[in-house]
Amino acid sequence: MEKETTIFGIRAIMEAIKSEENIDKVFLQKGLRGDLFSELEDLLRKERLNISYVPVEKLNRLSKQNHQGAIAQIAPISFYTIENLVESVLESGKTPLFLLLDQLSDVRNFGAIIRTAECTGVSGIIIQKKGGAPVNGDTIKTSAGAIFKIPICKVDHIKDAVFYMQASGIKVIAATEKAEDTIYDVSFKEPCAIVMGSEGKGINPSVLKVSDDKAKLPILGEIESLNVSVACGAFLYEAVRQRR
Known part of the structure; x- marks a missing residue:
């Protein structure tokens, strides 16, 4: 409700x-x-x-x-703890696909990402307690109600979530233009978590440093980057394609 x-x-x-x-x-x-x-x-x-x-x-x-x-x-929803979220997904028998949002600040981008995440079967979304977009009416509207259908977890720092994922046997893939590999060179078939950065700064360097893999989208035009919600959709649907 x-x-x-x-x-x-x-x-x-x-x-x-x-x-x-x-x-x-x-x-x-x-x-x-x-x-x-x-x-x-x-x-x-x-x-x-x-x-x-x-x-x-x-x-x-x-x-x-x-x-x-x-x-x-x-907030209009209750947040999960990362322990409960990861444990429940692992116990379900499904191959986990998590999404870590590193201080994403735009509410409409946040809502759009939640909507795409629900459509692509994401197991749960992890956000940071401070510095990110709030969960409010705009988030609900932009997500088209998907926010009520997907678990969302808050952590003190995204890097803590990265370490917890890795300790749970889940590979962490950072979406960054600084990567050498594209999304077509990286495997999303095993349990994994995709990290998306903020609109202005991208992923925190300390998070990039501890990620298992880094991947980028091939950019063929003159504009150097995509909107983060669009980029996130491309990453998630590549994961869907590989897992089919």
Whole structure:
């Protein structure tokens, strides 16, 4: 069932955190000071929640209420732990195909990727707690409801997810223009996880360094790169082709 709630006000957000509400992202007013505001910041950092500092105009657009410089969004879904997600997929007997999104920031790209992932039988999507696109109404709309049909997991760092995949016998393939091999030179037949990077920076160098394989798409035109959601679709459908 779809659920999207916006919480406004410093004390209300603090209570929501203490009540273990599934908070996806918190918007805080830039330059705001005060003891209670600092207490909220400390709590958010302790819980490693996704924080974005924005101008007051942004907050005013998000809520017409007296937000006190703080607005939180509760995710419409429940997130899996990486342990439960990987274990359940391995126990199912199906060949795992995971998708790791390294700080993808655009909500519509995120939604489009979720939709393609569901259509290509992806076992689960792993995202980072901080720095990525929020799971909100735009995500739901762009995913065409696929977000309710595919497991999504949050981790502190994508590199931690890479190590966990590798320890579980799952090969990690990084999608990067810096690769020598194309997607047609790499095998997707065995259990694997594909890493897609952010729109501007790509995959973090530390994640690239520990990945098992690197692959790129052949670019025949003058434009040097594809939109990340389009590139992700090409990678996923190559995996589908190889596994048929």
